[in-house]
């Protein structure tokens with residue numbers, strides 16, 4: 001009659017999660033915030049797992065923007081009339097707020113508004129004084145907008161070298177970095193670019209690399225687009241020369257605004273290839289002469305998005321009021337639980353369901369998980385099928401190579417000779433579709449599935465994804 005006492009007490013998954021990640025309870029304020037400021041997520045039944053693609057805005061950010069727009073009159077900032085001055089004050093206030101957020105001194109750093117992180121990267125690429133003795137060094141796991149700078153380097157005759165990352169964990173071999181850094185030419189212009197957080201594997205590359213590179217004559221471009229939304233970047237502690245960011249990734253709204261946070265000393269090296277409205281003090285048609293304004297104006301082409309730039313300050317205040325440490329902790333706990341559970345899911349024959357590309361613990365990584373799903377025979381399931389299946393249950397995830405082909409090629413084992421064979425076929429000289437590309441690399445997996453958690457992700461979101469994944473073993 002007392003038999004039931006011997007039955008094991010099964011813990012709910014949530015209780016197990018909390019016992020594995022007790023620090024999660026310190027982030028409960030974010031559950032409340034989700035109810036009040038992001039209620040549309042649960043109201044619409046969306047499971048949003050693409051925070052590395054784009055962050056989500058809070059209702060309060062939109063209300064603040066609406067109040068600003070309805071309560072003021074704002075004119076083009078290129079004048080000195082009252083409505084123009086009102087815009088200029090908001091823009092300068094947003095600039096200062098960005099410097100404060102990243103703890104950057106205005107004596108040392110300048111904020112240049114761009115349309116996104118790619119715009120910031122293009123500014124560096126087109127203006128950096130690459131020449132025949134210069135060098136562009138970059139890790140394999142850079143976003144395409146960082147890879148694209150190589151075209152500027154190559155045209156000017158500079159050497160381009162990639163530092164590999166090693167699958168399956170996708171970190172660079174730290175002990176070999178010195179050999180790469182030693183390739184700088186003394187006195188030449190050498191630029192080293194890497195992501196603080198990879199948007200493919202979520203690996204955090206060491207910020208200590210910045211000073212190691214400086215010591216060997218490199219300027220450093222630290223791509224913080226994927227890092228800044230969930231990690232503190234303190235520019236009083238680390239001193240990269242160029243830092244591109246996109247604000248929609250940090251707090252969802254506004255889209256269309258990014259920044260290049262640049263060291264004044266490094267900016268002085270850049271040569272703009274043209275001038276535009278707003279970038280000059282004087283330009284003459286008959287005199288064929290122009291004089292560039294000081295930074296930041298010299299780098300901001302045309303009229304800034306003066307109605308949306310004030311929303312950047314609102315977004316930064318929003319993050320500050322929550323606390324970056326809290327956001328980081330939340331993301332760490334949810335990522336750890338996802339990794340732990342994804343690795344445990346097996347097919348009936350015992351074969352694991354997923355292959356994860358990147359670290360499988362929470363050390364020095366962010367909240368992005370790149371993976372492929374594998375069928376019971378061990379063949380990768382086409383990522384497009386996974387995306388279509390996820391779409392049907394309102395899960396927003398990302399598939400493909402996430403604009404990060406280098407990491408994808410290494411993770412998926414696509415060799416350089418396979419790529420060369422494919423790209424040098426006469427019929428592929430001008431154009432190549434995705435299906436043709438896949439065919440010419442022997443139908444190998446050419447992409448992956450990416451999920452990413454962020455500021456207002458919760459346990460229900462990650463459980464929804466785990467349930468979806470478990471369903472793929474049936």
Ligand SMILES: Cc1ncc(COP(=O)(O)O)c(C=O)c1O
Nearest residue numbers: 116117118143195199225226246
């Ligand atoms: C690491 C990284 N760098 C740069 C970018 C480019 O950002 P954007 O598309 O906003 O220009 C992204 C976008 O995903 C990114 O993740």
